[in-house]
Amino acid sequence: MPELPEVETVVRGLKGVLPGRRIVEVRLGKTDFIEDPVALGQHLPGLQIASVRRMGKFIVLDLVGANGNAQEFTLLIHLGMTGQIVTCAPAAPIAPHTHAFFALDDGREMRYTDIRRFGQMRILTDAAREKALGKLGIDPLEGSRAEFIKSIGGRRRHVKALLLDQHVMRGMGNIYTDESLFRARIHPKRLGSNLSGDELQKLHKVVQAVLNEAIRLRGSSISDYVDSEGRRGEFQLRHRVYHREGKKCLRCGTTIRRAIVAGRSSYFCPSCQRAPRIRSRGRAIHKKS
DNA sequence: CTTACGGCCTGGGTGC
DNA sequence: TGCACCCAGGCCGTAA
Numbered sequence: 001m002p003e004l005p006e007v008e009t010v011v012r013g014l015k016g017v018l019p020g021r022r023i024v025e026v027r028l029g030k031t032d033f034i035e036d037p038v039a040l041g042q043h044l045p046g047l048q049i050a051s052v053r054r055m056g057k058f059i060v061l062d063l064v065g066a067n068g069n070a071q072e073f074t075l076l077i078h079l080g081m082t083g084q085i086v087t088c089a090p091a092a093p094i095a096p097h098t099h100a101f102f103a104l105d106d107g108r109e110m111r112y113t114d115i116r117r118f119g120q121m122r123i124l125t126d127a128a129r130e131k132a133l134g135k136l137g138i139d140p141l142e143g144s145r146a147e148f149i150k151s152i153g154g155r156r157r158h159v160k161a162l163l164l165d166q167h168v169m170r171g172m173g174n175i176y177t178d179e180s181l182f183r184a185r186i187h188p189k190r191l192g193s194n195l196s197g198d199e200l201q202k203l204h205k206v207v208q209a210v211l212n213e214a215i216r217l218r219g220s221s222i223s224d225y226v227d228s229e230g231r232r233g234e235f236q237l238r239h240r241v242y243h244r245e246g247k248k249c250l251r252c253g254t255t256i257r258r259a260i261v262a263g264r265s266s267y268f269c270p271s272c273q274r275a276p277r278i279r280s281r282g283r284a285i286h287k288k289s
Numbered sequence: 290c291t292t293a294c295g296g297c298c299t300g301g302g303t304g305c
Numbered sequence: 306t307g308c309a310c311c312c313a314g315g316c317c318g319t320a321a
Contacts, residue, residue, distance in 0.1 A: 001313070032298090057314090081313050082300090097300095116299045118314060157292065166315080173314075223301085223313095263294070265312080 002079040003057060004140070004171030005214035006225050006233065010085055011054040013228030017087050017108070018061070022048045025103035033080075033099070033114060035122040043073055043123055044102070056136050056170025059085070060129075074129040080118030086111055086228055115224070136170040140207050143169075148204040152192045159195065160188035161262035163207075172207070175220055175242045178267050180207045182241040187273040188261040194276065213238065241267040 002010070023044050031037035047063040054060065061075040077085065084095075090109045100112035100121065112121070124132060138147050151168050152159065162168050163177045172180075181188050184206040186199055195203070219225060219233030222243070226232055240250050244267060245258040254271040 078315085080315080115301075116313080118299070120315090155291090161293085164314090264314085 001081050001173055001175065001222060002083065002219070002225055003173030003176050004054075004211055005176070005235065006219035006227075007054050007057050007059060007079065007171070008215050009218045009227045009233065010079075011052055011059055014052045014059070014085065014087070014110075017228075018049045018052050018104075018110070020049070021108075022046065022105040023063075023102050024105050025101075027101040027103075029099040030117065031099070033117040033119050033121060035120070040075075040121065040123045044075070047073060054171075055133050056139070056166055057173070058133065060133075072126055074124045074126070076120075076122045076124055076129070076132060077112070078120040080114065080116065080120065082115040082224060083119035084113040084224070084226055086113070086226070086230055135167055137166060137168040138170065140169050140171060141211055145201065145204050148207075149197075149200045152203065153195055153197075153200050155192040157192055158188060158262055159186060159190050159192050159203075160264070160266055162192050164262055164264065171211075174264050174266075175222070175239070176207075176210055176214065178242045179239060180210045182268060182273060183210060185272050187275050188259075188266045188268055190276050241269060243267065 023046070026041050026044050028034070028037055028041065034040055044063070047065060050062045050064045052059070052061055057078060059077040059079070061077070063073045063075060065071050077083070079085070087108055087110050090103065090107070095113050097115045098111050098113040099117070102110040104110060122132070138151060140148070152162050155162055155168075160177055160181065163172045163180070164174070178188070180203065184199065184203040186195065186203060214220060214235040217234040217238065218227055218231065220235040220239070221232035222236055241256050244256045247256050248254070249256055249269040249272060252269065252271050254269050256267055257270050258265055258267050260266065
């Protein structure tokens with residue numbers, strides 16, 4: 001599942017081949033994951049890719065007119081769960097579930113493959129881009145410690161829900177949230193506002209360390225994630241709790257457990273990550289029986 | 290206002 | 306061999 005480290009790895013790969021290239025042709029298969037496929041097909045051909053960026057889990061392609069045409073567009077791509085972007089020769093075999101082909105002026109091709117089509121593709125004007133990306137929360141690698149502490153520590157929500165919420169923090173997904181909480185020894189059901197100053201600082205440090213290590217290892221390949229050159233990542237070998245239900249905690253030997261928190265499967269060590277004592281906001285705690 | 294939660298989209302993997 | 310079911314991320318509607 002592409003989260004911040006996987007998207008960062010893909011973007012770094014694309015940065016080596018896309019900037020300066022002009023899109024000469026667009027071919028589409030299934031289009032239900034594209035916001036406006038007609039507009040995409042009309043506007044993209046002829047535009048030049050000025051830059052490739054990552055915003056949270058979004059891949060952002062900044063496009064400019066090639067012939068002094070000042071009209072600027074942005075192609076926004078979200079990989080969802082199973083999205084892949086690769087560049088290859090046009091003659092390369094076509095992977096199943098490949099739904100978009102972008103022919104480039106150097107004779108190569110960028111392809112979008114997505115088994116489940118939970119991904120998303122949108123072409124936006126500059127104004128619409130600000131609206132779409134402006135709601136995202138802080139980048140966990142770029143934001144200051146103070147910003148991090150403010151956005152987590154001031155909220156009465158499960159810390160897991162806060163880390164996963166793209167409007168609070170952009171880029172974290174289920175894997176890196178669970179791995180970070182384990183390393184910080186914080187239970188996913190703790191409330192942000194109940195974390196101590198030390199715990200918030202520790203969490204901030206650990207989130208950055210986990211993400212940076214995962215980027216160094218080119219992300220986690222759980223099922224089918226590959227980068228823009230088709231390579232798998234290796235951070236899955238460093239997972240300490242994610243998908244390890246029933247196995248022993250690598251730190252203390254306790255059995256790793258799974259629980260639904262924030263609507264997501266959450267893996268944690270019940271010894272290293274102590275559950276909060278109070279269950280939730282009690283309205284009718286003392287029920288007469 | 291804030292937060293919690295269920296449903297929806299899709300299709301590969303799993304288990305009977 | 307078939308097939309019902311689970312699950313994933315993001316978003317939206319609803320309820321408290």
